[in-house]
Amino acid sequence: MLGLGGVIGAGLFVGSGAGIAVAGPGIVLSYLIAGALAMLVMRMLGEMSAAMPASGAFSVHAERALGRWAGFSVGWLYWFLLVVVLAVEATGAAQIANGWVPAVPQWAWVLLFMTVFTAANLSAVKNFGEFEFWFAALKVTAIVLFLVLSLLAIFGVLPNAEPAGLGNLTGHGGLLPHGWGGVVSGVLAVVFAFGGLEVVTIAAAESDDPARAVGRAVRSAVWRILFFYVGSMVVIVTLLPWSSMEPGKSPYVAVLDRIGVPGAGQIMNIVVFVALLSALNANLYGSSRMVFSLAERGEAPRALLKVSRGGGVPRRAVLASVAFGFVSVLLNLEWPDSVFLYMLNAVGAVLLFVWALIAVSQLRLRGRIEREAPGQLALRMWAFPYLTWAALVAMGAVLVLMLTDDAARPQLLWSAGATGAVLLVAGLRALRERRAGG
Secondary structure, three states, X not given: OHHHHHHOOHHHHOOHHHHHHHHHHHHHHHHHHHHHHHHHHHHHHXXXXXXXXXXXXXXXXXXXXXXXXXXXHHHXXXXXXXXXXXXXXXXXXXXXXXXXXXXXXXXXXXXXXXHHHHHHHHOOHHHHHHHHHHHHHHHHHXXXXXXXXXXXXXXXXXXXXXXXXXXXXXXXOOOOOOHHHHHHHHHHHHHHHHOOOOHHHHHHOOOOOHHHHHHHHHHHHHHXXXXXXXXXXXXXXXXXXXXXXXXXXXXXXXXXXXXXXXXXXXXXXXXXXXXXXXXXXXXXXHHHHHHHHHHHOOOOOHHHHOOOOOOOOOHHHHHHHHHHHHHHHHHHHHOOOOHHHHHHHHOOOHHHHHHHHHHHHHHHHHHHHHHHOHHHOOOOOOOOOHHHHHHHHXXXXXXXXXXXXXXXXXXXXXXXXXXXXXXXXXXXXXXXXHHHHO
């Protein structure tokens, strides 16, 4: 449920419209390709996390595989990514709530949400899990109902509904109105929607049986997410002409309007609102555990290691993450088109850099685990090492696409700059330690 909750968010409910606009019905293939890449990455991460569970997950794996510089770099980059995205989610949820209750200013809603979820994350980890379970359950229920209603509409079962037929798939330019180039552009538009699955392996380290928990989560979550994502796209492009999609507007609302569901816009507003709060909750959890893991390995201030009695919650790590999250929210409210935009661009492609380091780490660690503790390989990467290399090539291709796309290029360049800065700090720290040792 944590995997489902972390990924099913506004990127699917609203952002998918941009993918449909560039790929047409070919968006189904775009989601399959992007989902296959995410599935491979999660399989690699699952293999390492089942064999070596750790709250820092891929940051710990990168350190073991490539050295301290890699663990430091991927850990801090991922933390930065989460706390910046956290600001987007808090602001988005506050905008929706402000529309419902205009008398309460947007900043007050942000303060309320951040306070509630900080309190939830400061208490026992089971409280975080309980919040996230019910958030995810609501989102999954919403998608299942959406798919059921859409299928009934497609087959003409609903009152006053004619069977949809294949007109919207074969008309308006056909299945691939922009050719394979449109499918590729669709991949670029949707691949980042799969970000968030990584939190599963971070959370697994705090479960009763980490190896078993991460194995089950990785096996089930990706398949179910693919079903929800691809299933949603199939029914959307079957019921509606793809050319009617507008970036920034929810295709789910358009489908519900087409079916005749009253108050479709408000229904989806509620679902998106819950999705944003769910992602905020998960990102605050993930960021606090990542910075705590960095502190454990001496890559962050040692003061962050203090945990609560009994519950073992890293409260200072939670407060450090939420403090930077508050700063990000203020920047988003005050300078959304300047300072915060630069920060958002700086994390735009970081997920791909993190995924690439996961793949390289798995290439290095697989042989070591087989030699030293083969019994710990409870979950194995498929067709190793060929699919690992295929995933790395695919990530490289996406980065090249971003470089050639006018809209995505600033994100890639700013993210490369942020990554370079973190790598520089990691290199300087390694040089200082080498000199001290010498």
